[in-house]
Amino acid sequence: MIKKARVNQLKSFFKKPHNVILVVLVVVLGYLxxxxxxxxxxxxxxxxxSEVRAIKLPMGSFTLYHWNKIxxxxxxxQKTFYEPFVNTMVVAFLSCVLAILIGGLFAWMxxxxxxxxxxxxxxVFMFPYIMPSWTLAMAWLNFFKNSRVGxxxxxxxxxxxxxxANWFAYGLFPIVMVQGIHYAPFAYILIGGILQNMDANLxxxxxxxxxxxxxxxxxxxxxxxxxxxxSTFLLVFSSTMSAFAVPxxxxxxxxxxxxxxxxxxxLNGMNPGYGYIIALVMIVIGVAILMLNQWVTGxxxxxxTITGKSSNISLVNLRKARTPLTVLLVVILLxxxxxxxxxxxxxxxxxxxxxxxxxxxxxxFWVGQGSPEIANSEPGILRxxxxxxxxxxxxxxxLIVSAFAGTIGLLSGYAVAKKRGSKLSTIVNNLTFFPYLIxxxxxxxxxxSMFAVRRGFIPALYGSFWLLVIVGTVxxxxxxxxxxxxxxxxxxxxxxxxxxxxxxxxxxxxTRIIFPIQRSTFISGxxxxxxxxxxxxxxFILLVTPSTRILTTLLFxxxxxxxxxxxxxxxxxxxxxxxxxxxLINKLTGASIDKGIGSN
Amino acid sequence: xxxxLVPLMILLLLPINLFATGSKEAPQAPAAVVEEExxxxxxxxxxKEEGKxxxxxxxxxxxxxxxxxxxxxxxxxxxxNLKDFELIEKVSKEARAxxxxxxxxxxxxxxxxxxxxxxxxxxxxxxxxxxxxxxxxSMQNPLQAFAINKVFIYNDEGVSESPYxxxxxxxxxxxxxxxxxxxxxxxxxxxxxxxxxxxxxxAAKIADAYKSYYGKEIKLTTPNAGYExxxxxxxxxxxxxxxxxxxxxxxxxxxxNAKRELPPVGLFVYSKARYATSKNLALKPAMDMExxxxxxxxxxxxxxxxxxxxxxxxxxxxxxxxAEGFEPWGVDCGTYSANPNNPIQEDIDFPFAVWxxxxxxxxxxxxxxxxxxxxxxxxxxxx
Numbered sequence: 001m002i003k004k005a006r007v008n009q010l011k012s013f014f015k016k017p018h019n020v021i022l023v024v025l026v027v028v029l030g031y032l033x034x035x036x037x038x039x040x041x042x043x044x045x046x047x048x049x050s051e052v053r054a055i056k057l058p059m060g061s062f063t064l065y066h067w068n069k070i071x072x073x074x075x076x077x078q079k080t081f082y083e084p085f086v087n088t089m090v091v092a093f094l095s096c097v098l099a100i101l102i103g104g105l106f107a108w109m110x111x112x113x114x115x116x117x118x119x120x121x122x123x124v125f126m127f128p129y130i131m132p133s134w135t136l137a138m139a140w141l142n143f144f145k146n147s148r149v150g151x152x153x154x155x156x157x158x159x160x161x162x163x164x165a166n167w168f169a170y171g172l173f174p175i176v177m178v179q180g181i182h183y184a185p186f187a188y189i190l191i192g193g194i195l196q197n198m199d200a201n202l203x204x205x206x207x208x209x210x211x212x213x214x215x216x217x218x219x220x221x222x223x224x225x226x227x228x229x230x231s232t233f234l235l236v237f238s239s240t241m242s243a244f245a246v247p248x249x250x251x252x253x254x255x256x257x258x259x260x261x262x263x264x265x266x267l268n269g270m271n272p273g274y275g276y277i278i279a280l281v282m283i284v285i286g287v288a289i290l291m292l293n294q295w296v297t298g299x300x301x302x303x304x305t306i307t308g309k310s311s312n313i314s315l316v317n318l319r320k321a322r323t324p325l326t327v328l329l330v331v332i333l334l335x336x337x338x339x340x341x342x343x344x345x346x347x348x349x350x351x352x353x354x355x356x357x358x359x360x361x362x363x364x365f366w367v368g369q370g371s372p373e374i375a376n377s378e379p380g381i382l383r384x385x386x387x388x389x390x391x392x393x394x395x396x397x398x399l400i401v402s403a404f405a406g407t408i409g410l411l412s413g414y415a416v417a418k419k420r421g422s423k424l425s426t427i428v429n430n431l432t433f434f435p436y437l438i439x440x441x442x443x444x445x446x447x448x449s450m451f452a453v454r455r456g457f458i459p460a461l462y463g464s465f466w467l468l469v470i471v472g473t474v475x476x477x478x479x480x481x482x483x484x485x486x487x488x489x490x491x492x493x494x495x496x497x498x499x500x501x502x503x504x505x506x507x508x509x510x511t512r513i514i515f516p517i518q519r520s521t522f523i524s525g526x527x528x529x530x531x532x533x534x535x536x537x538x539x540f541i542l543l544v545t546p547s548t549r550i551l552t553t554l555l556f557x558x559x560x561x562x563x564x565x566x567x568x569x570x571x572x573x574x575x576x577x578x579x580x581x582x583x584l585i586n587k588l589t590g591a592s593i594d595k596g597i598g599s600n
Numbered sequence: 601x602x603x604x605l606v607p608l609m610i611l612l613l614l615p616i617n618l619f620a621t622g623s624k625e626a627p628q629a630p631a632a633v634v635e636e637e638x639x640x641x642x643x644x645x646x647x648k649e650e651g652k653x654x655x656x657x658x659x660x661x662x663x664x665x666x667x668x669x670x671x672x673x674x675x676x677x678x679x680x681n682l683k684d685f686e687l688i689e690k691v692s693k694e695a696r697a698x699x700x701x702x703x704x705x706x707x708x709x710x711x712x713x714x715x716x717x718x719x720x721x722x723x724x725x726x727x728x729x730x731x732x733x734x735x736x737x738s739m740q741n742p743l744q745a746f747a748i749n750k751v752f753i754y755n756d757e758g759v760s761e762s763p764y765x766x767x768x769x770x771x772x773x774x775x776x777x778x779x780x781x782x783x784x785x786x787x788x789x790x791x792x793x794x795x796x797x798x799x800x801x802x803a804a805k806i807a808d809a810y811k812s813y814y815g816k817e818i819k820l821t822t823p824n825a826g827y828e829x830x831x832x833x834x835x836x837x838x839x840x841x842x843x844x845x846x847x848x849x850x851x852x853x854x855x856x857n858a859k860r861e862l863p864p865v866g867l868f869v870y871s872k873a874r875y876a877t878s879k880n881l882a883l884k885p886a887m888d889m890e891x892x893x894x895x896x897x898x899x900x901x902x903x904x905x906x907x908x909x910x911x912x913x914x915x916x917x918x919x920x921x922x923a924e925g926f927e928p929w930g931v932d933c934g935t936y937s938a939n940p941n942n943p944i945q946e947d948i949d950f951p952f953a954v955w956x957x958x959x960x961x962x963x964x965x966x967x968x969x970x971x972x973x974x975x976x977x978x979x980x981x982x983x
Contacts, residue, residue: 049692049716054972079980148777149839150864151850252783252840255982265785268685270712270972352853352879378660386663448693462699542689545680557660557681560786562845 017506018415022424025412029431032474036438036446037283043276050270066273080262080274085281088241088258091175095240096233098180103187103232104225109329111195113316116326123582127337129185130578132535132552134245135571136178138559139340141249142347144169149253152355155343171256175247181336182246183236189528190235193521194228194486195221213316227489230293231482235436238286242439244538245556260439267441279442286437290430341575348568365565381569387554391573394551397465398533401472406526408473409480413525414514416481417488429485436478440539447471448542463545475539476529483528487521488514523589527582534578640730643918646911647675653912654678656687657706659899664928669919675912684709684788688716695722695906703913704903706745706920709788711795711967713900718742723902728918731939735921739938742964744898745920746929747936749955750793751894753848753873754865756884757857764865764886767806768813771832780839780847780866784978789897792967795974796895796960798826805891812890827977834981841866848872852881867894871934873948887958895960898938 145154267275368380419425451461461467558567666677694701784790807825936952
């Protein structure tokens, strides 16, 4: 009898779609995230092929060499780990604060006030996020580089005659500025989404009780956006912590180093074991943040902000400040979002660096045949077959990844929210987030060794396009899941229940009720993976083969070689494609990456 | 329910070997490839039968050479341009996994090539029979395709004579924040160079150079004069770059010398000297430096043990030593074919025989043996 009851229990458990989703996700994600983790741990204790002579043990044998060197070897540990560690924490924290301040301010202005030019601000604000982060770093150097590195002076020095200080041009300050600006749109999307959908009745109720603006902000608005703030903090902190290219470009002239630059050199150099320990440390920090987040959000009930009732947003009237504030925001935007693009465009037409006379302009880097005297006979990007291949691959990859990550994220968000509080749901919620905490570079390296051979029913995937798809999907799932969970938590259960009572099937409930209500949030769950994929580098760099090369790997190669004209041209191309795609989606569905904040 | 889940998962996953971590690194040396002597015509016939060849290269010009090769023989080439460490990582991982990899490679960073790819048997040396008597024997094992030099180059606008004559200048506080050099952690050959100068031979020369610059014996705080110089130049605020092209531009842009005491100088590939005309820069090598004017490294041609198209690969290797095959590199200065009959850019360059005595060379064994130590040492001063 007990057995039968068990079976029945099980049957009814699996009858609910959200349970099926959760179980499938636990199995698949458990496999795709825990194995990499185990691999990393094993690698920290193993002698690697490049270390055979240094450690004097055969390859593959057990060793404590790396742990000892990283944590307990005086100067070596200090320079390899402790100093970069402190720098990393400082950079990540400050970048986060900056991103949330800028993003939050813009989000509040656009959703909550009657500022002008909302749709312009909203669209353009996304640009820094669309551009690969290191290209912003290149733009920073274009503008503020000083005579320390020599060469042509930056635009700023050229225009004003003032020499920028070293701390301003290189190192901590520009790294924080660039990363803060790069991730501000992220904060904007997450915070703006919540503000947009917030039931204005809550604020109105407070107003009726004669609470002043500050009190309302403190007691009503902030608590409601707090989950979004925390998600943002979490995501941005992890991202900046594992960002490599920005510190590499801006830190190197003054030799400012962070964990990722150390990881890059060790993982790709003679001591991969060090790199894996650093990766592990970064994962541990990420998990700690995740737990902290859960502890904070778990302490109080969530706020249901979308009910069956209609809601209007009452906008703050800026009165006299309306126009000046609009101008201010637009000017800031022009500086951080448009100016870099303009500089890319100009630089892509310049032959000799630093010479902006008309005679020095050339279309060589766009449509040239390629000349051996300039860049090893590389043809201009519009007639360069490898760029066309890269473009096709990038588009294909981003579309497929976004379809997978978006859909899985939507379903997991739904299931997690449905079973909120249950162990299973917590596990899935954490599992979907976990890939985000593994630094991209290490993640790529591990998937390379994992899937180079046949594993059970999974064929050897290395060199195949689908390996890129899997890595991308797993890595970007957190974006989709986060926005989906946020959307679902806002959604009162009564809405779906109404459908259930009417006997509406699950698929129909999903497609006809739930998706349409939170459509813009869900669609952003598709768009974020798309954009991230279009501009991702370190995740894919080890996995691409000649036939699967993508735009960003080409872009980075050009940047590294210093063929900046080609790089600038490709960068412009990426931005144009993503912005165009965003506009297209906007036209077709009314949603966009900024979720149409401000445009409706 | 939760109790059921865990066993269910394990049941699903365990029996199908999904949990193996893939890091079993103990390599099984592949059976040595037995070479069979065949004529050039026979090689061409067999290569055409294969119809295709896959190459990994650390030089992007391979694409140009591939086009020439395809036009000549009608054999398709799949070439990919990788960074030195990516190539090593990829080839060794692919070989260990038995996945399809390249048929041959054109690669740099000799220490790691020897230690990590040739010794485990993933790659092997093949010298085209027709070139056995042409290529100097010292360049045959492992087979070098060509050498590339990186030398001290300064901005010579309005400067008649090189202000730089001794490497110890860059360690002198009078020349602070001056020398530009790409991050050695970004490119293995740069780290190899720093490793080579810690060898007894070069350390002794560097100690002599110290004496001729300062007029007194060097006092060591590190194992030898090579280490001492590395420590000194980085402590003297050497400017770490990210790309040789960028360094060349930063050094060579005109109009700088008027505004500063000392002309900018960098240690970077000589091939950028061509920018002096094509990009209107001022670049000139400081060739009379004591005890060296820079260093050189080579690109090696190596066959993959599990090549799918071995004959096409051999034919391509052979092709790269012909005048036509070398052309993508030969059109520029700073690259010197191992086939001494291939010409150089005589207007601004010198034969390799002129350069070689001025430069620090590379030794595979020594670098593989000692680079980890030098890297660790460098790491204390570079940041």
